[in-house]
Amino acid sequence: MTLTIANLSAGYGRTNVLQDVTVSNIPPGAFVGLIGPNAAGKSTLFKTIAGLITPTKGTLTIAGEDVTQLGRKDRAKRVAYMPQAYGCNALLSVFESVLLALKQTTGWRVNNDNLDRVSDTLHALGLSHLANRGVADLSGGQAQMVAVAQTIVRAPDVILLDEPTSALDLHHQLSILTSVRNEMDRKKPVVMAALHDLNLAAKFCDRLVLLRDGAILADGKPEHILALPQIEETYRVLTDLERTQRNVLYVDARLAHQGTAGPTHH
């Protein structure tokens, strides 16, 4: 279902962070990368969409319905949010923790369909082998992948992933985002992911939204956004945008005063 964020302003107490944020017509099945420097307001935008922060202005509509008016539980059925800081010390197995995430928005009675859904989600993300492990005993990367499983298991309309690959090795960065894309092809949610790695963003996203100082600077296809001068200004780097032999976009970035970065080979 289509998500539209219109003229959204929000913050913490008297501090305003988001200023009139509009991202229109994100269609079902679209993968939107939210990019921007540290403290730009990416997490604040996600928390506001998820209903953890009440906006001072603006609307959020899913399929034309203003979800800011929904109660907490109904909102959580429509929007699932994976925060940047996750982690769980409970005495739960991975399977139980994903089941618990699923049941948060339904009743507590567990049926076979629920169990199948948890199994399918773990399988889709390549996590079946961790099903019986305690969540407190996972590595940082494993915990991050389980947090993604907890977010997508509910099959919501909108999935918000705050830096879902920050703790993952190269293989798992690709595998988790590929799995998310495969799930999207099946269930057609809107997915928004905050990503610091512009090359991952270029590879997986249909659309990039550049946020800086709480405002949207640019919104469009990756090849357009990554070529904008605002990228260099915002990140305070110089960039070259290339296409690899496999026709994949590649951003090479360097600091302005350092010439070419990288090791010197003799």
Ligand SMILES: Nc1ncnc2c1ncn2[C@@H]1O[C@H](COP(=O)(O)OP(=O)(O)OP(=O)(O)O)[C@@H](O)[C@H]1O
């Ligand atoms: N709980 C809070 N109370 C007050 N200010 C906050 C709070 N959380 C974040 N901020 C401020 O809001 C601004 C935006 O922070 P936010 O976490 O949304 O940025 P971000 O783009 O997600 O950053 P990063 O890439 O570093 O995770 C920052 O100036 C931050 O200090």
